[in-house]
Amino acid sequence: MMTDKRVDIRLYIKSENLNLKQIAESGQCFRMNEISDGRYSLVAFGEYVELLQNEENEIRILGTSEDQRPQWEEYFDLHYDYGALVKKLSECGDEFLKKAAAFGSGLRILSQDPFEVLISFIISQNKNIPAIKSAIEKLCERFGEKKRWSENPDLVYYTFPSPANIAAAKKEDLRTLGLGYRDEYVLEAARAVFEGRLDLHGLKSMNYEHIMEELMRLRGVGKKVANCVALFGFHKLRSAPVDVWIARVLDQVYEGRFSWEPYGDQAGIVQQYMFYYIRNCSQS
């Protein structure tokens, strides 16, 4: 019968200044992984997809469909003109930013789920990126929902846990995940969201300062983590997280004289170019 015929579920999106490899290696998301040459897996929106990019910069998303287009366009921030910023930086007098923007011209700020970003960056503190990724996968395997991919039922994946699922855990359960001293922070943050003391949905419409203030009331959430949540979870593009790498740039390249202020609502993107460049520039 015709209806039994298998149809590949896929979606094509196209944009300049979008490079899957750069985004996957950018340290803003922890569940996008290269599974074979140029092919990436990703769990987002509670679904597993695989991503491919061809020579014409067209992105193919396997495992989703046309009706999800708006969701993916928002995820990859397709409405924003990153090319204009890359061009602006390429013409500015700042040699370091010139090189950084050219080097990471395919970076974008993804719009991820705020709760996932919050928990992920609480875990991130004092860990390197491979360790962050494995800790998050463990958390998902333990508290997320087990699913099988629509395109290949042999492929098992786990969604990122809901606030309720983590909040219902006991301290002992979390301790076995090897999160170290961060396990209490994760538990408390999940409980705050689950019990409504922290209204992440409501924060979406709030301004940057208010978001920062609310997030930093949580134990284990300082300025850096709060900035990451504001930038990657709430898409506040003025937010510029300063981690050890960025601090090193500000200190050694700019000798402490750098200011984010001139970049306004592009500071977060500028920060991302800096971060990607300083962590990868030695390779080229």
Place this chain on the structure above:
DNA sequence: CTCCAGGTGCTGG
């Protein structure tokens, strides 16, 4: 085996 990581909280100046 050592070193250090997309930090934070706490303490003492």
Place this chain on the structure above:
DNA sequence: CCAGCACATGGA
């Protein structure tokens, strides 16, 4: 306000 330090753990 700022420097110094403990913190649990795993990847390199």
